[in-house]
Amino acid sequence: MSTPEPPTWPHCGHGAHPAVDPVGCRGIHVPGHTACLAHLADAARDAYLGSLTPGASIDHRGTTFTALLLDALLHALRDPATGNPRLGNAKFGSATFEGDAGFDSARFAGDAGFRSATFERYAGFESATFEGDAEFRLARFEGVAGFESATFEGDAWFMAATFERYAGFVSATFERDAEFRSATFKSYTLFDSARFAGTAWFMSSRFEGTAWFESATFERDATFDSATCKDTAWFISASFEGDARFESASFEGDAGFESAAFKGTARFESATFKRIAGFELARFEGTAWFMSSRFEGTAWFESARFEGDSMFVAATFVNTDQFGPLVCAGRVVLSGAAFGGPVTLSFAARRLECRRTRWSSTAEIRLRYATVDFAHAVFEYPLTIAAEPDPFVLTDGSLLAEDLFPSAYDPGVRVASLRGVDAAHLVLADLDLSECLFTGTVHLDQLRLEGACAFDTAPPAVHWRRWRPVRFTERRVLAEEHHWRASQPGAVPGWVHGAGRAGPLQLAPVYRALRKAFEDGKHEPGAADFYYGEMEMRRHADDVPRSERGLLTAYWALSGYGLRASRALAWLGAAMFVTIVLLMAFGLAQDTPKQTATGTVPAGGGKVTFEIDKDDPQNPTGDRFTGKRFEKALNVTLNSVVFRASGQDLTTVGTYIEMTSRLSEPILLGLAVLAVRNRVKR
Numbered sequence: 001m002s003t004p005e006p007p008t009w010p011h012c013g014h015g016a017h018p019a020v021d022p023v024g025c026r027g028i029h030v031p032g033h034t035a036c037l038a039h040l041a042d043a044a045r046d047a048y049l050g051s052l053t054p055g056a057s058i059d060h061r062g063t064t065f066t067a068l069l070l071d072a073l074l075h076a077l078r079d080p081a082t083g084n085p086r087l088g089n090a091k092f093g094s095a096t097f098e099g100d101a102g103f104d105s106a107r108f109a110g111d112a113g114f115r116s117a118t119f120e121r122y123a124g125f126e127s128a129t130f131e132g133d134a135e136f137r138l139a140r141f142e143g144v145a146g147f148e149s150a151t152f153e154g155d156a157w158f159m160a161a162t163f164e165r166y167a168g169f170v171s172a173t174f175e176r177d178a179e180f181r182s183a184t185f186k187s188y189t190l191f192d193s194a195r196f197a198g199t200a201w202f203m204s205s206r207f208e209g210t211a212w213f214e215s216a217t218f219e220r221d222a223t224f225d226s227a228t229c230k231d232t233a234w235f236i237s238a239s240f241e242g243d244a245r246f247e248s249a250s251f252e253g254d255a256g257f258e259s260a261a262f263k264g265t266a267r268f269e270s271a272t273f274k275r276i277a278g279f280e281l282a283r284f285e286g287t288a289w290f291m292s293s294r295f296e297g298t299a300w301f302e303s304a305r306f307e308g309d310s311m312f313v314a315a316t317f318v319n320t321d322q323f324g325p326l327v328c329a330g331r332v333v334l335s336g337a338a339f340g341g342p343v344t345l346s347f348a349a350r351r352l353e354c355r356r357t358r359w360s361s362t363a364e365i366r367l368r369y370a371t372v373d374f375a376h377a378v379f380e381y382p383l384t385i386a387a388e389p390d391p392f393v394l395t396d397g398s399l400l401a402e403d404l405f406p407s408a409y410d411p412g413v414r415v416a417s418l419r420g421v422d423a424a425h426l427v428l429a430d431l432d433l434s435e436c437l438f439t440g441t442v443h444l445d446q447l448r449l450e451g452a453c454a455f456d457t458a459p460p461a462v463h464w465r466r467w468r469p470v471r472f473t474e475r476r477v478l479a480e481e482h483h484w485r486a487s488q489p490g491a492v493p494g495w496v497h498g499a500g501r502a503g504p505l506q507l508a509p510v511y512r513a514l515r516k517a518f519e520d521g522k523h524e525p526g527a528a529d530f531y532y533g534e535m536e537m538r539r540h541a542d543d544v545p546r547s548e549r550g551l552l553t554a555y556w557a558l559s560g561y562g563l564r565a566s567r568a569l570a571w572l573g574a575a576m577f578v579t580i581v582l583l584m585a586f587g588l589a590q591d592t593p594k595q596t597a598t599g600t601v602p603a604g605g606g607k608v609t610f611e612i613d614k615d616d617p618q619n620p621t622g623d624r625f626t627g628k629r630f631e632k633a634l635n636v637t638l639n640s641v642v643f644r645a646s647g648q649d650l651t652t653v654g655t656y657i658e659m660t661s662r663l664s665e666p667i668l669l670g671l672a673v674l675a676v677r678n679r680v681k682r
Contacts, residue, residue, distance in 0.1 A: 007062050007094065012036035026062035026094060036063045037073070045072075054079040055109055057088035060095060067099025074106065082107075089132070092117050103128050104146075111154070114139050125150050136161050137179075147172050155198075158183050169194050180205050191216050199242070202227050210253070213238050221264070224249050235260050243286070246271050254297075257282050268293050279304050287330075290315050301326045303394060306349070307404060312337050322346075325366075325392035329404040332370075339363060346392050348402055359383055367413045368392070369405055375437075376420035386429035386451075387413035423447040435479045439502040444513035449521060455529075456482060459494025473564060476529040478514075480507055481537075508537035528563050535561040558671060565675035572668040576637050579661045583633035584625050587654020641665045 009028045012035050016024025027036025030048050037045060037060055052058070054077055065073075079086040085103070089110035100122040111132035121143040128147070133154040139161045148170045156174050160182045167189045176198040183202070187209040193216065200222040208230040216235070220242035227246070231253040238257070243264040254276040262282070267289040275297040283305045291313040299320045306328035314336035317323070325346035326332075332347050335355040342361045348368040359379040365372075366388045374385075389411075392400040405411075415428070415436040424443040427450060434456035438444060456479055458472035470492055483500035484507070485491055502510075511534035518527035538544055539552040555561055559568035636650070640661035650658060 009061055011062060012039050014039040025064070027064065028059055028061045036060070038064050038066075038069060049073065049076040052076040054086040055088050057090070057110060059089075059091040061091050061093040061113075062095060063092075064096045064098060065101070067102075070097065070099070070101060074102070079107070087112070089113075093135075096120065097123065100124065100143075108132065108134065111135070115157075116140075119143060119145065122146070130154060130156070133157065141165070141167065144168070149173075152176070152178065155179065159201075160184075163187070163189065166190075171195075174198060174200070177201065182206075185209065185211065188212075193217075196220070196222065199223070207231070207233060210234070215239075218242060218244065221245065229253060229255065232256070237261075240264065240266065243267065251275070251277065254278065259283075262286065262288065265289065273297060273299065276300065281305075284308060284310065287311065294318070295320055299323060303327075303400060305401075305404070306330065306332070309333065310349075316340070317343065325394065325400045327400060327402055327404055346388070348392065348400060348405070350405075366392075368402070368411045369409060369413070371414045371416050371435075372431075373416040374421055375417040378422070379425055382425045382427065384427040384429065385413075385415070385431065386427075387411075387431055389430070428453055435498075437480055437500050438478060438510045438514070439480055439500070439506050441510070441513075444510065445516040445520075447514070447517045449517065449523075456496075459492060463492045463494070473560065475532050476526065477533065478507065478510065480510070481533065504537035504541040505543060508534050508541060511537060532561055532563050558668065559675060562671050562674045565672045568668050568672035568675060572641070572665060572672060575661070575665050575668060576641070579637045579640065579657060579665070580630065580633040582657045583636055583650070583654055584629045587636070587650045587657045588629050588632055637661060637665075641669055 004022065006023045007026045011023070012025035012027040012029065013023070014025035014035065016022055025036055025039060027038055029035065030037050030040055030044070033040055033044055037048070040048065049072055056077060058073070074085040077085045077087055085106040087106065087108050087110070090108055091113045093113050093115040094117060095114070096118045098120050101119050102124045104124045104126045105128060106125070107129045109131050112130050112134045114136045116138040117136070118140045119142060123141050123143065123145045125147045127149045129151045131153045134152050135157040137157045137159045139158070141161070141163045142165070144165050145163050145167045148168050149172065150169070151173045153175045155176045156178045158178075158180045161180070162184045163186060165187045167185050167187070169191045171193045172191070173195045174197060178196055178198065179201045181201045182204045184206045185208065189207055189209060189211045192212050192214045194213070196216070196218045197220070199220050200218050202222070202224045203226055205224070205227045207228065210231045211229055211233045213233075213235045215237045217239045218241060221244070222240050222242065223245040225245050225247040227249045229249070229251045232255075233251055233253065234256040236256050237259045239261045241263045243266070244262050245267040247267050247269040248271065249268070250272040252274045255273050256278040258278050259281040260279070260283070262284045263286065265286040266284050269289050270292045271290070272294045273296065277295055277297065278300045280300050280302045281304065282301075285307045287308045288306055288310040291311055292315065293312070294316040296318045299317060300322070301324050302322075304324075304326040306326065307330070309330040310328050311333045313333055315334070316338045318340040320339065320343055321341060323343055323345045325348065328347065328349035330349070331351040331353060332349045333353045334357045335353050336357065338358045338360070340360050343359070343363050345363070345365045347370060349370045351373070352367060352370045353373045354377050355373060355375045357377045359381065362381045362383070363379065364384045364386070366386050368388050368391070372385065391402055394400060412432055413430070414432040414434070417437040419437050419440040422442040424446045427448045430451035430453065432454050434454055455476040458475055458477050460474065463470045472492070479496070479498060480500035480502045482496040483498040484503055486495035486497045511530045515527045515530035515534060518524070518530060535552060535556065539549055539556060558571055636658055640658055
C-alpha cells in the first residue's frame with residue numbers, strides 16, 4: 001500500500017503525482033540507473049540481467065514484479081549445474097509480486113530479505129534452501145504460500161506475517177530459530193513433519209483455520225504463548241524435545257495432541273480449550289503445566305504418560321466427563337482446579353494433590369499407587385475416592401501400561417490429608433488412612449467408609465519407661481495421635497513423628513465423629529477402637545477437670561474403658577484371689593457357733609423367761625489356710641460375684657470383706673461382659 005512517506009532507499013518515483021501519489025514507485029534504483037527493474041528500459045534491463053551470474057547478490061526492494069519479470073530475473077541467476085536459481089544476498093523488502101512468485105528449489109546463499117513484501121498470488125518456496133537468515137517479517141501472502149520441504153539454515157523470521165490462504169510448511173526444516181511471533185494464519189496451515197532444530201516462536205500467533213503440526217519435531221523450545229487457534233489445532237505425534245510453552249493460548253476448536261511427546265517442560269498455563277482437548281497417548285517426560293487452564297469441552301488424557309509432575313493447578317474443567325486413565329510417575333496436581341460437570345478421574349500416579357479443588361457435580365476418583373492430599377477440597381455432591389485393584393482398562397480393551405512403577409511398588413492408595421473438607425458427601429473405598437490428617441474435617445461423622453479402609457495401629461510389644469513396662473493394646477490409631485505422642489517427652493519408641501500438631505483437645509472430637517461413622521456403618525468393633533481413642537484423648541486433655549481425669553484413669557486401668565475384657569477379667573481374678581485370701585485369714589470362723597439359752601426362775605414359781613443368744617464367730621488359733629477353709633472362702637467369693645449371699649458364718653471382718661466383694665466383683669464381671677459385647681456386636 002502506498003504511504004505518504006518515501007522509502008529510505010533511492011527510489012524510482014515512476015507514476016508520482018503531487019496530489020494523488022507524491023512518492024510514486026518505491027522500487028530501488030538498479031545499480032547505475034535511476035529507475036527500478038520494473039520501469040527500466042528494455043535494453044538497460046536486458047543488460048542488467050545479462051550481467052548477473054548465479055550466486056550474485058541483488059537488491060530489488062520496493063519493486064513490483066510481474067510473473068514474467070520475476071522469471072527473467074531468476075533465469076539470469078539459474079545455476080547450470082542444478083538448473084535452479086542460486087542467489088547471494090537477496091533483498092526483496094516491500095516488494096510486490098503481482099503474479100506467481102516461483103522460488104521453488106531456489107538456493108539463497110546469503111540472507112534473503114522479504115520484509116513487508118506482498119505476494120498477491122502463489123508464493124512458491126518449495127524445496128528452497130536459505131543458507132543465511134530468511135526474513136519475511138510483516139510479509140503478506142494473499143495467495144497460497146508453499147514452503148514444503150524448504151530448508152532454513154539460518155534464522156527464519158515470519159513475525160507479524162499474514163497468510164490469507166493456505167500456508168504449507170510440510171517437511172520444512174528450520175536449523176536455527178523460527179520466528180512466527182504475532183503471525184496470522186487465516187486458512188489451513190500445515191507444519192506436518194516439520195523439523196525445528198532451534199527455538200520455535202509462535203507467541204501471539206493467530207490460527208483462524210485448521211493448524212496441523214502432525215509429526216512435527218521441536219528439538220529445542222517451542223513457544224505458543226498467547227497464540228489463538230480459531231479452528232482445529234493438531235499436534236498429533238509431534239515431538240517437543242525442549243520446553244513446550246502454550247501459556248495463555250486459546251484453542252477455540254478441537255486441540256489434538258494425541259501421541260505427542262514432550263521431552264522438556266510442557267507449559268499450558270492459562271490456556272483455553274473451548275472444544276475437545278485430546279492428549280491420548282501423549283508422553284510428558286518433564287513437568288506438564290496446565291495451571292489456570294480452562295477446558296470447556298472434553299479433555300481426553302487416556303493413556304497419557306507423565307514421567308514427571310503434571311500440574312493442573314487452578315484449571316477449570318467445564319464439560320469433561322472422563323479424565324484419564326493416565327499414568328504419572330510424579331505428581332498429578334489438581335489444586336484449585338474446578339470441575340463443572342459429572343466426571344470420572346482415573347490416575348495411576350505417585351501422588352495426587354487436590355487442595356482447594358472444587359467439584360460442582362458428582363465425581364468418582366479411581367486411583368492406583370497414589371498418595372492423595374485432599375486438604376480443603378470442596379464438593380457439593382457425592383464424591384467417591386476408591387482404590388482400583390487391577391490395572392485400568394482402556395476403551396479398546398487393552399490395559400494401561402504401568403511400567404513407570406517398579407513391580408515391587410505397592411499399588412494401594414493412601415490418603416495424606418482431609419483437613420478442611422466437608423465429608424458429608426464423601427465416600428472412601430479400600431484406602432489406606434494410616435497417614436491421613438483428619439483435624440479440621442467438617443461433618444466427619446457422615447463420612448462413609450467402604451471396603452477395607454486401614455488405619456494405623458498403636459506400637460506393638462512391651463517397652464520400658466524408666467523402671468516400669470509400658471504396653472499399648474492393639475487398636476486403630478489416627479496418624480495425628482502418633483504425631484502427638486511422639487512429640488511428648490519420654491515417648492515410647494514406635495510412635496511416628498509427623499506434621500500433625502493437633503493435641504488431645506482437638507483429637508477427641510475427631511475420634512468421636514469417626515466412632516459415629518463406624519456405628520452408622522454397623523461396624524461396632526471399629527467404632528470401639530475410636531471410642532477408646534476418644535477416651536484416651538479426654539484422659540490426657542489438660543482442660544478436663546482433674547477429678548474427671550482420675551475417674552477416666554480408673555476406668556482405663558480396670559477395663560480399658562469397657563473395651564478390654566481381658567483386663568477386666570484379670571482384675572476380677574485378682575479381686576477374687578484377694579477376697580479368698582482375706583476370708584481364709586480373717587473372715588471364716590473356727591467352728592459354727594451353737595445357740596445357747598439362759599433363764600431365771602423367780603422364787604415361788606412364777607413366769608420363766610429364756611434369752612437365746614449366739615456367740616460371735618472367732619478366728620481359729622491354728623492353721624487358717626487349709627483346703628476346707630479354701631473351699632468355704634471360694635464359695636463365699638463366687639456367690640459375691642453374682643450378688644448372692646453365701647449363708648456362711650463369717651467373722652465381723654469377714655462380713656465386711658464379703659460386702660466389699662459383692663460390690664466390686666460384679667462390676668468387674670459386668671465390664672468384662674460389656675467389652676466382649678462391644679467386640680462381637682454387629
